[in-house]
Amino acid sequence: MVEISSFLRSILLLSSCLIWRGVEGQMLGEYGGRQRVRARQNNGNNGQKDTSAFNIVNGRILTPGLGIILAPQPFTPMGGDFLHVALDVSGDGKLPVPPQNTDDPLTQIFNTTLFLTSNALGKNFTISNITTTTPPFANIMMQESGQTVKHINFEWPDCLVGDNNKDDLATTARGDYNVSIHQNYRLNGTNFYTIFNLPISVTNSISQFPGANQLLTKPPPGPLNANGGRMNCDMISNPMMDFSALVASVNNPPGQPFQDFGIATSQRNDGGQVGGNGKGGGGGQGQGQGQGQGIGNNPNGGQGALGASNAGVKRETGAVLNVVGMVGLVVLGSMVGW
Ligand SMILES: *[C@@H]1O[C@H](CO)[C@@H](O)[C@H](O)[C@H]1NC(C)=O
Ligand SMILES: *[C@@H]1O[C@H](CO)[C@@H](O)[C@H](O)[C@H]1NC(C)=O
Ligand SMILES: *[C@@H]1O[C@H](CO)[C@@H](O)[C@H](O)[C@H]1NC(C)=O
Ligand SMILES: *[C@@H]1O[C@H](CO)[C@@H](O)[C@H](O)[C@H]1NC(C)=O
Ligand SMILES: *[C@@H]1O[C@H](CO)[C@@H](O)[C@H](O)[C@H]1NC(C)=O
Numbered sequence: 001m002v003e004i005s006s007f008l009r010s011i012l013l014l015s016s017c018l019i020w021r022g023v024e025g026q027m028l029g030e031y032g033g034r035q036r037v038r039a040r041q042n043n044g045n046n047g048q049k050d051t052s053a054f055n056i057v058n059g060r061i062l063t064p065g066l067g068i069i070l071a072p073q074p075f076t077p078m079g080g081d082f083l084h085v086a087l088d089v090s091g092d093g094k095l096p097v098p099p100q101n102t103d104d105p106l107t108q109i110f111n112t113t114l115f116l117t118s119n120a121l122g123k124n125f126t127i128s129n130i131t132t133t134t135p136p137f138a139n140i141m142m143q144e145s146g147q148t149v150k151h152i153n154f155e156w157p158d159c160l161v162g163d164n165n166k167d168d169l170a171t172t173a174r175g176d177y178n179v180s181i182h183q184n185y186r187l188n189g190t191n192f193y194t195i196f197n198l199p200i201s202v203t204n205s206i207s208q209f210p211g212a213n214q215l216l217t218k219p220p221p222g223p224l225n226a227n228g229g230r231m232n233c234d235m236i237s238n239p240m241m242d243f244s245a246l247v248a249s250v251n252n253p254p255g256q257p258f259q260d261f262g263i264a265t266s267q268r269n270d271g272g273q274v275g276g277n278g279k280g281g282g283g284g285q286g287q288g289q290g291q292g293q294g295i296g297n298n299p300n301g302g303q304g305a306l307g308a309s310n311a312g313v314k315r316e317t318g319a320v321l322n323v324v325g326m327v328g329l330v331v332l333g334s335m336v337g338w
Contacts, residue, residue, distance in 0.1 A: 065183030079204025090148035135219035
């Protein structure tokens, strides 16, 4: 079965490339002025943003949970119509996503909620809290069916409207925020709850009336008020939790799930080769036909890929490889969302 796993591996590799291209393609809206990154928490790093406290691999931000943040990057100054977050929920390609069954006694995501918070400003806005079926309040696992990357498009609420000038900071709630990501999940049979804070600055221009073209974005940005405009901040505000209470509430894993350990998933037996290996023997006469029949003409009744057997010699027939190919295609198809 060595051939099978390396084949599946290359398919997985191929499909993750496709997914990456898909992500770039769906990146609607803009972060705005990426070049004007402000110095912050820079450890004397002279005007450069210091992301050393973050675990970033190829632009993917590893969290203490199974979710991997693809966007935004830490300390990005943001504005525009809405906040765009892209989160890989497939456990780096290892976990199934709905509509596939995600139940696994070893490793699975239970739920993920997001808030936009600022300690200094005392703000805690709901981004996604599994309340309605409409994004972004919806359960992100259930949106964009089949996609391993979930896109959360949070319409900036009205108190964040303003231009890139200092006066606004006094009269609005603009300033530094965290995209705070709460993850409930199971890893190798143990349940964990983590909070990850991704710092951004809400300092780029946000206009009172967002452009109509944002409606082309999928999933559609929200929440919106009854008139289709920006939400009143009070409508999506939550109480601030004391920081030490937040710290006390989490139950972190012993290390980063992908980087420090790797994750274990249950073996699935609902696919792959049907039946055990066929009987060998027959002086090698059943070999090398290349017909893909799976029924060798071996004299003692070997049954190829179908049917169980406890006889010794292993034969990889054309039929077996066909089945493998189909499994690979199914995997590829489900990952690119055919
Ligand atoms: C998230 O999952 C945890 C663990 O299963 C559960 O206790 C909690 O109620 C869930 N929260 C939501 C909002 O569904
Ligand atoms: C973001 O969260 C970190 C802790 O994770 C905290 O130190 C920082 O002050 C927070 N930033 C804001 C703007 O609240
Ligand atoms: C989710 O957030 C919205 C907006 O802040 C709030 O109205 C709702 O009560 C919240 N739902 C839950 C279950 O906390
Ligand atoms: C923000 O509100 C949510 C929902 O009440 C809560 O779970 C979370 O801990 C709060 N975050 C902060 C930083 O207070
Ligand atoms: C999960 O299980 C895998 C495979 O047994 C192991 O390599 C890994 O270290 C485990 N991870 C944790 C966090 O225990």
